[in-house]
Amino acid sequence: MYLKKSLSLLKFLFFTFTKSVLFTSFISFIVYCLLYICPNSDSFIGGEKLDEYDLSFDFSAPEVNQKNIITDLPFVAGEYSQWLLNAITLDFGVRSDDQEEISSFIFDDLIISMKFVSLAIIVALFISILFLFVSKVSTLSRWIVQPFLTLSFFHVVLIYLILEHIGLNMNFIVIFSLAVGSGVLYDYYTLLSDEHHSILEKDYSMFAFNAGYNPYIFASKELQLQLISITASRIPIVFGGMILVEVFSGGGKYAGIGFRIWESFTDNPEYGVIFSATFVSILLFTTIFLIAERLRNNLINLRG
Amino acid sequence: MLKFLLHSDSLFGKVLTIISTIVIMFFIIVVITDNPFSQYTYIDEVEEERPVSMDQIQFDSDRSYFDYIDKENNRNIYILSKESKPIFNPKNPKELKVIATEMFSLMALQEYYFLSIDKISDYNIHPIKPLKYTKQGDLLILGTTSSGNDLLSTITASVSKTFVLMFYTMASFLFFGIISGVLIGYYRERFVRSIGILEFTIKTIESTPLILWMLLSVIIIQGILIPLGIGEDSQLKLIFGFFGFFSSPSLSKIITNKFEMLKSQEFVVALKLLGVNDRRIIFSHILRHFCFSSILFQASYICAQVLFFDFTLQVLRFSYHGTLGSELHTFYVDKYNHQFPLYTLIFILFFFTTFLFYSARFFESKAKT
Numbered sequence: 001m002y003l004k005k006s007l008s009l010l011k012f013l014f015f016t017f018t019k020s021v022l023f024t025s026f027i028s029f030i031v032y033c034l035l036y037i038c039p040n041s042d043s044f045i046g047g048e049k050l051d052e053y054d055l056s057f058d059f060s061a062p063e064v065n066q067k068n069i070i071t072d073l074p075f076v077a078g079e080y081s082q083w084l085l086n087a088i089t090l091d092f093g094v095r096s097d098d099q100e101e102i103s104s105f106i107f108d109d110l111i112i113s114m115k116f117v118s119l120a121i122i123v124a125l126f127i128s129i130l131f132l133f134v135s136k137v138s139t140l141s142r143w144i145v146q147p148f149l150t151l152s153f154f155h156v157v158l159i160y161l162i163l164e165h166i167g168l169n170m171n172f173i174v175i176f177s178l179a180v181g182s183g184v185l186y187d188y189y190t191l192l193s194d195e196h197h198s199i200l201e202k203d204y205s206m207f208a209f210n211a212g213y214n215p216y217i218f219a220s221k222e223l224q225l226q227l228i229s230i231t232a233s234r235i236p237i238v239f240g241g242m243i244l245v246e247v248f249s250g251g252g253k254y255a256g257i258g259f260r261i262w263e264s265f266t267d268n269p270e271y272g273v274i275f276s277a278t279f280v281s282i283l284l285f286t287t288i289f290l291i292a293e294r295l296r297n298n299l300i301n302l303r304g
Numbered sequence: 305m306l307k308f309l310l311h312s313d314s315l316f317g318k319v320l321t322i323i324s325t326i327v328i329m330f331f332i333i334v335v336i337t338d339n340p341f342s343q344y345t346y347i348d349e350v351e352e353e354r355p356v357s358m359d360q361i362q363f364d365s366d367r368s369y370f371d372y373i374d375k376e377n378n379r380n381i382y383i384l385s386k387e388s389k390p391i392f393n394p395k396n397p398k399e400l401k402v403i404a405t406e407m408f409s410l411m412a413l414q415e416y417y418f419l420s421i422d423k424i425s426d427y428n429i430h431p432i433k434p435l436k437y438t439k440q441g442d443l444l445i446l447g448t449t450s451s452g453n454d455l456l457s458t459i460t461a462s463v464s465k466t467f468v469l470m471f472y473t474m475a476s477f478l479f480f481g482i483i484s485g486v487l488i489g490y491y492r493e494r495f496v497r498s499i500g501i502l503e504f505t506i507k508t509i510e511s512t513p514l515i516l517w518m519l520l521s522v523i524i525i526q527g528i529l530i531p532l533g534i535g536e537d538s539q540l541k542l543i544f545g546f547f548g549f550f551s552s553p554s555l556s557k558i559i560t561n562k563f564e565m566l567k568s569q570e571f572v573v574a575l576k577l578l579g580v581n582d583r584r585i586i587f588s589h590i591l592r593h594f595c596f597s598s599i600l601f602q603a604s605y606i607c608a609q610v611l612f613f614d615f616t617l618q619v620l621r622f623s624y625h626g627t628l629g630s631e632l633h634t635f636y637v638d639k640y641n642h643q644f645p646l647y648t649l650i651f652i653l654f655f656f657t658t659f660l661f662y663s664a665r666f667f668e669s670k671a672k673t
Contacts, residue, residue, distance in 0.1 A: 023508045031520065038527035240515035247620050258516065262620060265523045278520050282512050289511030 016294065020286040025084060028279050032080045033069050035271050043096040044271035045079055092276035097268065102276045106260070110280060113246070113256030117238045120178035121231060124238075127179065128189040132196060149186045174254065178241045188234050195226045225299045232292030236285055257281055311666045324659035327652065335464045339457055341443045434644075446648055450641045458631065459649060466628045469544040470610045476548030477606050478599065481555025486586055488556065489563025510553040518613065521546040522622050540624050547613055548606065555602045562595050601667035608660040611653060628653065 035041050069076065086093070092102035131148075135141040179185060199205060199219045208218040216223065243258030251259050261277045264270040309325060312318050334340075434447040434455075446455035484506055492499050509517070525542050566572055575585050591599075614629030624630055632653065635646040 019504075020508075023504050027505065027508055031524070034524045035527070038524065039531040041527065236511060236513040240513040243513070243515050243519065244616065244619060258519070261516075261519055261523070265526075266621070269523075269527060271527075274520070274523060278516070281516055282508065285512045286508050289507065293507070 012294065013291075016290045017287055020283055020290055024279065024283045024286055027282065028275070029077075029080055031278065032083075032275065033073075033076055035275055036072070036076050037067055037069055038269075038271065039067075040269060041271040044093075044275065045076070087276075087279065093272045095270055095273055097270070102273055106257070106273070106277055106280060109255065109257040109260045109277070110284070112254070113239065113242050113258060116175060116178060116245075116254070116256070117235060117242050119175045120184075120238050120242075121234060123175055123179040124185050124188050124234070125231065127185060128192050131189055132193055135193075149189060174245055174249075178238050178245065181241060184234060184237055184241070187237075188230065191230045192227070195230065196223070199223055199226065222299065225295050229292045229296045229299065232288050232295075235288055239285070308663070308666050311669070312662060317662070320658050321662045324655040324662065327655040328659045331460070331463050331652075334456070334460050335467065339454075339460050341445055341456065447644065449645055450638070455645055455648065458645075459628075459652065462626055462628045462631045463652075465626045466610070466614060469540060469614070469627065470607050472541050473544045473548040473551075473606060473610050474603055476545040477552050477555060478548075478603065480549050481552035481602070482559060482591070482599070484552065485556040485559025486563065486591075489560040490567060490582070490586060506553045506556055509550060510557075514550055515616070517550040518543070518547060518616075519620065521550070522617070522620075526622070536624050536626075540627070543617075544610065544613075547610070551606055551609065555599065558598050558602065559591075559595055562598065563590060566590055566594060597667045597671035601664050601671055604660045604664040604667060608657050608664070611657060611660075 032045070036045050083093070090103045092106065094101055127148075131145045135145045199222050200209075200215055202219070205215040205219050208215045239258075242256060243262075246254050246256050246259035247262050251263065255263075257277050257280070261274050264273040264277070309322055310318055312321055432444060432448040434445060436444045436447060444454050444456070446459070449455050449458055484502060487495075488499055488503055488506075522543055525539055525546070529539050529542070572585060572590070575589065611628065614627050615632055616629075617624060618629050618633035628649070632646070632649050635642040635649060639646050
């Protein structure tokens with residue numbers, strides 16, 4: 001039984017991952033073609049093609065972008081396939097200015113971003129669960145929960161300016177801002193609260209409660225699935241906030257994958273780094289999204 | 305209109321809706337009429353950064369001076385009109401010898417600085433306070449900026465540009481959102497494979513953070529268009545077009561759900577049996593009567609997102625000029641010299657977003673009913 005469950009889970013994860021790789025590859029190909037058109041992306045792609053053109057280069061003619069995506073499509077597709085094959089072995093190529101392996105820093109960047117995103121979601125979850133119980137008392141709900149939920153980035157910045165001289169830990173402020181700002185907490189709390197109430201008002205939960213059992217044990221599977229599904233749907237939003245924090249703070253210890261993409265473009269564009277970072281991010285988020293969606297479908301089947 | 309103004313449950317909400325609607329209407333009128341309050345309101349003139357000339361300041365009839373606080377050097381300045389016939393200090397032509405009148409002596413004791421009207425153009429008098437008239441009789445409703453532009457005209461020009469960007473975003477958002485929503489919702493059974501690919505593409509777009517897509521879009525757009533010498537305006541239009549496209553999955557999802565819900569309803573079956581074609585069923589019946597409020601709700605939401613994204617572009621240091629976000633960023637960066645313009649713009653943006661928030665809520669409630 002346990003083995004069967006494990007195999008089915010592995011099968012599900014494998015198919016989900018394969019699906020996301022397929023679609024990420026499809027979308028990334030479009031991005032790859034667009035990057036190919038960029039006139040200064042030769043160090044990443046199309047350098048060889050340009051050399052071919054250069055054999056018949058007329059120096060008296062005005063300088064034009066000679067790359068043509070329609071005629072060069074077979075070449076671009078070949079290059080992209082080669083890049084994909086290398087990417088399977090985690091070889092994303094090298095950065096052109098210092099020849100450093102892209103894979104040596106890209107995963108570290110991703111870990112930094114995901115670390116703050118995860119911590120922010122844990123904080124948001126903790127606050128949401130706390131508020132879920134506190135809001136049972138109407139006075140506390142009116143005077144504490146509701147005003148707190150309306151906090152935005154703007155409020156957080158104001159609070160930071162007021163408390164700046166106290167010397168609060170910057171990490172704490174960043175995580176708190178990500179968890180609370182731009183309506184993340186409000187959305188998260190509302191979704192969790194609605195689902196919590198709808199599950200606990202179901203017949204079997206009510207029956208368990210009236211019979212003296214703990215309704216949370218009876219509804220645990222549904223609650224867990226819903227929690228995972230809602231949490232996964234919040235990750236892209238918090239990640240978006242993290243990119244802003246990374247760029248706004250100018251890198252440093254908050255230099256994650258968003259900052260890497262941004263920084264790689266600002267001075268001397270490093271399209272190899274930009275493309276690899278984007279590919280990895282899209283793959284990660286698509287996989288998370290598909291897993292969450294599958295859980296949501298399971299939940300619908302469970303309810304059906 | 306009245307329904308919209310009074311739709312909020314609370315009195316506070318009603319008041320906010322009314323004020324924000326007035327602010328929006330005011331700006332729409334000012335944008336359309338090229339600011340009738342001042343000749344410096346021609347958007348072209350402001351974009352050319354033609355400053356308000358100092359000698360155009362009209363002095364109050366009962367006063368022979370114009371007071372101004374020099375924030376930079378923390379001192380009060382009295383600018384004397386020509387009639388005051390000031391006597392200059394020969395060592396420093398800008399500085400005046402104190403005129404031996406009781407009033408000026410008193411001011412001198414209080415360490416006031418005197419400046420001749422003839423020399424006024426040498427001195428940075430800006431920003432001028434709100435509600436001042438120029439000699440030509442133009443009213444500077446919000447005064448001027450530190451660089452000498454009429455503030456209302458500057459804001460009007462940026463509002464106008466932001467409205468254009470909103471239009472591009474909306475066009476792209478509605479086009480892609482409606483098309484993909486209709487295709488997935490109505491034609492899913494007919495073109496299983498193609499719709500499957502479209503559905504998954506939308507899922508991939510939806511699953512990745514919008515800001516990441518936009519970061520990539522800006523990089524590609526700048527990478528391609530800047531070497532081709534294509535200007536900022538075209539780049540911005542494309543960027544916001546992409547913004548509409550990448551935001552469209554939310555609208556697509558809503559329309560798909562509506563179609564899924566409605567396509568098996570009796571009236572749709574009856575229309576099909578009557579021989580009404582698909583285009584008519586989709587556009588004249590389902591979209592018009594069942595999805596219109598949802599579309600407007602999403603459109604209001606996306607307009608508010610345009611304002612935030614405009615500012616986000618500045619935070620990400622992709623410097624585009626002339627939009628509301630860039631003006632806000634400019635005022636914010638030099639906030640000590642732009643306190644009044646900064647807070648004015650924040651207030652205006654607050655009312656813009658409030659209007660869009662209440663519009664979204666209004667259309668959402670209509671969509672539910």
